[in-house]
Amino acid sequence: MAEIIRQGNLFHLRNGCISYILCVMPENALAHVYFGRRLNRLDPDPVLRAAGSRDTGSFIHQECGLDRLPQEYPVYGLGDQRDGALKIDNADGTGAVDLRFERAETRHGKPALAGLPATFGETCETLTVTLADPCTGLRVELSYTVFDDCGAIARSARIVNAGAAAVTLRGAMSLALDLPDSAWDLITLSGAWARERTPYRRPLVPGHQGVSTRCGASSLQQSPFLALARPETAEEQGEALGAALVYSGNFLAQASVYQNDSTRLLLGIHDADFAWRLEPGDSFQTPEAVLVYSTEGLGGMSRAFHRLWEGHLLPRRWVNAHRPVLLNSWEAAYFDFDEDKLVSIAECAARAGVELFVMDDGWFGHRDDDTTSLGDWDVDRKKLPGGLKRLGDRIRAAGVQFGIWMEPEMVSPDSELFRAHPDWAIHIPGREGITARHQFTLDMSRGDVQDFVVDAVSRTIRDSGAAYLKWDMNRNFSNVGSSALPPDRQKELPHRYILGLYAVMERLTRAFPDLLIEGCASGGGRFDPGMLYYVPQFWCSDNTDALCRCRIQYGTSLFLPPSAMGSHLSAVPNHQTGRVTPLDTRFAVALGGCFGYELDPRKLTEEEQEQLQGQVQYAIRTEATRLHGSLYRLRSPFAGNDTAWITVSPDQTEAVVTCVRGQALANAAPPLLKLRGLDPRKDYRVLETGKTYGGEELMYSGLLCPLAQGDAASVLYTLKAEED
Ligand code: GLA
Numbered sequence: 001m002a003e004i005i006r007q008g009n010l011f012h013l014r015n016g017c018i019s020y021i022l023c024v025m026p027e028n029a030l031a032h033v034y035f036g037r038r039l040n041r042l043d044p045d046p047v048l049r050a051a052g053s054r055d056t057g058s059f060i061h062q063e064c065g066l067d068r069l070p071q072e073y074p075v076y077g078l079g080d081q082r083d084g085a086l087k088i089d090n091a092d093g094t095g096a097v098d099l100r101f102e103r104a105e106t107r108h109g110k111p112a113l114a115g116l117p118a119t120f121g122e123t124c125e126t127l128t129v130t131l132a133d134p135c136t137g138l139r140v141e142l143s144y145t146v147f148d149d150c151g152a153i154a155r156s157a158r159i160v161n162a163g164a165a166a167v168t169l170r171g172a173m174s175l176a177l178d179l180p181d182s183a184w185d186l187i188t189l190s191g192a193w194a195r196e197r198t199p200y201r202r203p204l205v206p207g208h209q210g211v212s213t214r215c216g217a218s219s220l221q222q223s224p225f226l227a228l229a230r231p232e233t234a235e236e237q238g239e240a241l242g243a244a245l246v247y248s249g250n251f252l253a254q255a256s257v258y259q260n261d262s263t264r265l266l267l268g269i270h271d272a273d274f275a276w277r278l279e280p281g282d283s284f285q286t287p288e289a290v291l292v293y294s295t296e297g298l299g300g301m302s303r304a305f306h307r308l309w310e311g312h313l314l315p316r317r318w319v320n321a322h323r324p325v326l327l328n329s330w331e332a333a334y335f336d337f338d339e340d341k342l343v344s345i346a347e348c349a350a351r352a353g354v355e356l357f358v359m360d361d362g363w364f365g366h367r368d369d370d371t372t373s374l375g376d377w378d379v380d381r382k383k384l385p386g387g388l389k390r391l392g393d394r395i396r397a398a399g400v401q402f403g404i405w406m407e408p409e410m411v412s413p414d415s416e417l418f419r420a421h422p423d424w425a426i427h428i429p430g431r432e433g434i435t436a437r438h439q440f441t442l443d444m445s446r447g448d449v450q451d452f453v454v455d456a457v458s459r460t461i462r463d464s465g466a467a468y469l470k471w472d473m474n475r476n477f478s479n480v481g482s483s484a485l486p487p488d489r490q491k492e493l494p495h496r497y498i499l500g501l502y503a504v505m506e507r508l509t510r511a512f513p514d515l516l517i518e519g520c521a522s523g524g525g526r527f528d529p530g531m532l533y534y535v536p537q538f539w540c541s542d543n544t545d546a547l548c549r550c551r552i553q554y555g556t557s558l559f560l561p562p563s564a565m566g567s568h569l570s571a572v573p574n575h576q577t578g579r580v581t582p583l584d585t586r587f588a589v590a591l592g593g594c595f596g597y598e599l600d601p602r603k604l605t606e607e608e609q610e611q612l613q614g615q616v617q618y619a620i621r622t623e624a625t626r627l628h629g630s631l632y633r634l635r636s637p638f639a640g641n642d643t644a645w646i647t648v649s650p651d652q653t654e655a656v657v658t659c660v661r662g663q664a665l666a667n668a669a670p671p672l673l674k675l676r677g678l679d680p681r682k683d684y685r686v687l688e689t690g691k692t693y694g695g696e697e698l699m700y701s702g703l704l705c706p707l708a709q710g711d712a713a714s715v716l717y718t719l720k721a722e723e724d
Contacts, residue, residue, distance in 0.1 A: 028100035070178030091165030099131035117533030123148035137163030161278035171271025174289035194543035197555035210254035216477030247287035248530035249498035275491035306561035318536035324355035332600035335362035352612035358403035375417030388464035403468030428481035436475035445496035544570035550643035563627035567593030581712035632676035648677035672702035
């Protein structure tokens with residue numbers, strides 16, 4: 001049960017597994033005392049003395065004491081020499097802010113964040129602490145939510161200019177977390193197009209380390225996530241602390257080690273290229289950041305994230321609903337199709353039991369390649385003479401639902417839209433525009449652009465009767481400027497863009513509550529918790545090679561759940577790597593997320609087409625366990641040649657085990673996988689072999705996984721608990 005206990009000047013948020021404790025100091029500075037395993041009580045004095053104070057009463061005005069005080073929302077400039085959570089230009093041009101505790105309120109549940117995605121729930125408690133600067137009147141409202149059912153704390157800050165003069169915000173982090181030691185490894189996820197989210201782990205050292213993006217999106221290159229793990233922390237043992245930002249734009253995730261080996265985490269909107277003018281009475285709401293803590297290693301941390309997102313962030317309509325097995329036309333046809341070809345692919349897919357056919361890029365304007373027509377969302381009559389309506393009707397008549405691709409935030413220079421509204425693109429007047437994938441980004445901070453996007457998408461969905469939309473976004477910012485903003489607000493554009501995107505998402509998801517939207521950004525380039533508030537699944541990567549996908553999905557699972565990962569079985573040789581992998585392995589790996597196909601089924605042999613029928617049935621039958629069960633990573637593709645994982649249903653009666661070998665090895669013993677998450681008292685039958693084992697022996701001795709010869713061999717086992 002979540003609860004917030006106030007004892008004198010101490011605030012203690014806790015549930016069954018974690019505690020978070022803050023404390024008001026004698027001069028009303030707000031100190032951070034503890035985040036970790038649940039405690040019954042804690043005397044803050046030893047923690048604060050260990051931070052280096054000789055006298056815990058004199059942090060503010062003696063000996064630059066704030067430099068040693070662990071704080072909740074620190075600011076550089078009045079003694080604290082470290083990077084702070086808040087940066088501001090006061091009316092007098094100085095940057096100091098003196099935040100003193102003013103009041104605190106607790107409430108049941110959790111208020112929404114204006115204009116921003118955030119976790120929600122009934123079974124949680126929220127503490128709001130107001131800090132105020134007596135000199136300028138600036139106020140900061142810190143919000144903390146503790147949930148009943150997962151080891152997570154959600155945090156955000158609202159900055160209010162309650163003074164008489166305008167100020168400029170230069171940075172406002174969503175969270176700062178001061179930790180008393182630095183004996184941690186930092187883990188972040190980095191990558192590139194087709195190689196998203198590789199985990200990197202290194203010990204913290206004095207100074208700054210972390211990841212960030214300034215490209216306008218959470219990006220292919222970095223993820224708005226970091227974890228701290230003790231050097232001895234392993235996959236299922238040891239302390240792990242994770243932090244993630246519920247945001248889709250520029251971010252900074254930084255861990256800094258300072259004197260006395262203290263560590264400060266900062267997570268929020270990147271403060272480079274950011275400024276926000278606050279007139280008297282104005283406020284600024286930061287995005288939300290969440291913290292999770294586990295003593296069950298990185299696996300426990302990931303499961304805490306998965307539980308949090310599934311229980312408190314993903315759209316309620318979709319989170320546990322059946323996700324149709326889809327076939328996407330991109331790798332099947334690219335830009336080369338007409339109505340009959342699409343219908344014939346859909347008919348073939350329908351025979352295999354596929355439930356949804358998605359027409360990808362190439363259906364509008366005169367888009368025969370990627371150089372043109374973004375923004376002109378009128379059907380290309382050369383390819384689809386009967387329009388979207390007739391195509392949608394024919395696809396549905398074939399026995400599958402219809403889905404469609406759009407890239408609504410973009411405009412091609414070669415488009416009617418750009419010719420009519422050149423000022424709708426992000427640009428700096430007087431400077432030549434820079435294209436990426438031959439396109440510009442629409443300025444989503446503008447109300448007229450938002451209206452245009454909502455209209456274009458709504459019309460497309462209505463005309464086609466689509467049940468599914470793939471919302472793509474394929475370039476990052478350059479020439480960052482908006483013709484709608486005055487000079488002193490230009491640096492607000494990156495955040496205003498994301499607010500505009502969220503506003504559009506809000507309008508569309510309200511208007512089309514039953515539309516399944518899958519996010520995409522050149523693959524997983526904006527696959528973050530902010531987007532997952534609106535879209536229940538995201539195309540994990542343009543790389544569909546089974547072995548590469550083992551790595552990408554493994555890394556992604558550090559903080560995002562299988563139910564959010566779009567994952568498709570594609571043709572061989574693979575279009576991204578040229579590798580040939582067995583059909584069974586491509587199937588087993590694609591089952592690691594929302595399963596679908598990315599190929600032309602007509603090109604498969606008859607035997608393969610028959611196999612597809614079995615695959616679709618299996619995917620549907622095991623969906624709940626694969627997507628929503630507890631995930632345990634058993635072998636890491638970054639540590640060796642094998643990747644293995646198991647997902648276990650909440651009642652521990654069903655599990656799906658996957659093991660994939662990279663390169664074939666001669667004379668190699670088959671993996672003996674020690675399973676996890678099973679009930680040791682239950683017996684489990686392996687459906688594929690018909691053999692029964694005790695849960696205990698499967699977990700503590702292991703399940704033998706004999707692999708066929710050849711590269712990329714795999715096994716897929718389904719475990720069913722025997723009736724007592
Ligand atoms: C991006 C997406 C792909 C596909 C193409 C279409 O690259 O990631 O899945 O939709 O655009 O142009």
